[in-house]
Amino acid sequence: MIGNDIIDLQLAAHQSDWQRRGFLEKIFTKSEQEIILNSRNPFQTVWLLWSMKESVYKAFVQQHFRRFFNPKKLRCRLFDVNRGTVRINGIEYSTRSQVDNKFIHTIVSADAFFLLRIGNSNRQEDVYQSLLLAFSKHCGFQQTDLQLKKNAIGIPKIYKDNILLKNSVSISHHGNYWAFAFTN
Amino acid sequence: MTNIDLIASLKKIVKPYIQNEVAFENLTEETDFINDLKINSANLVDVVLDVEDEFDIEIDNESMEKMLNVKAAIEIISTKLNSK
Incomplete structure (x- = not known):
């Protein structure tokens, strides 16, 4: 299984208002919200964590054949901008991200190749x-x-x-x- | 509120986020927000927040989990309205 997610930051800034009331609370756990609000670039961190959740969600759906919409169920830990983990249903997935000023990309793969x-x-x-x-x-x-x-x-x-x-x-x-x- | 009224309200709510006009024009209970209307998954959060504001209800995470299509959304809104 494999999952990846890319975000065009210019479009994300236009499509979504992450500062909208309730937005962060619906998507992110308390500890994720802290990571975002304490980061130097909260906008970038919102989309970095989102791409981590999305990539793991895609891989998860490939394994379990069931769709759902509950981003909080996917819990992120961030080691640095390029590395993190996302936990869902007791399983932890390692993610690799690439952060550019134009886009953010995250990939998760169970296969080494x-x-x-x-x-x-x-x-x-x-x-x-x-x-x-x-x-x-x-x-x-x-x-x-x-x-x-x-x-x-x-x-x-x-x-x-x-x-x-x-x-x-x-x-x-x-x-x-x-x-x-x-x-x- | 009847299901027809609910669908009409929901249609207004999702309109700013849809990326497939044809599917939007032909919206039915079976319409899927992401696969058919091509709503960006991050914008699905906006749909949920707009639904909460419009109907003055709170959509908990367990309910939101199922909100992938019109039918599920209508069922969730009806249930929440009836328990108000």
């Missing part, structure tokens, strides 16, 4: 094509033999000649940034 790409585009089709190209090169397949489809609960899956491949895939797209990752 995976391929991650981050890029620029606001078109979903570009992301899908880039993913299939990278995947075909990585596996030595013909890109034209591959299809990308989302299953009933929205998890992306890669098919070769209409046969489901077992690689875990995670796609993330926000504003002008996209990222995808897949396991070996």
Whole structure:
């Protein structure tokens, strides 16, 4: 299983008001709120923790096939801007984040080997094509033999000649940034 | 409030956050906020907060957990309104 999440910070600033009454309390635990409010850049920390929760949520849904909306159930610990853990249902996942002044990206993977790409585009089709190209090169397949489809609960899956491949895939797209990752 | 009234109010609430006009125009109880309306997951928090303000109710985390589609949202709002 693999999960990743990217946040276009310019779009996040426009789409959400993290200082809105009730916003932090709905999403973040008390200790997460403290991390945010005591940080040098609370805006950045809000979205760093959010991307950690989202990436782990995506990986969790891949494992458990059940969607839900309860960000507080995913509890973050932050070691530094690039490393943290997220705990849910007694299981702790290690996350790796990349913080730029334009975007924040977090990835979690149970598999040691995976391929991650981050890029620029606001078109979903570009992301899908880039993913299939990278995947075909990585596996030595013909890109034209591959299809990308989302299953009933929205998890992306890669098919070769209409046969489901077992690689875990995670796609993330926000504003002008996209990222995808897949396991070996 | 009937379900029709509730859906109409909910439609007004979600409108600023939707990214799929067609799905929004054809909204039914089965419509999924994220998969169909393409509401950004961080904006789902705004939907919950707006619902709380509009109906003067509190949506606890256990209820929020299920609020992924119109049907679940309507059920939660009705339950909270009835227990007021």
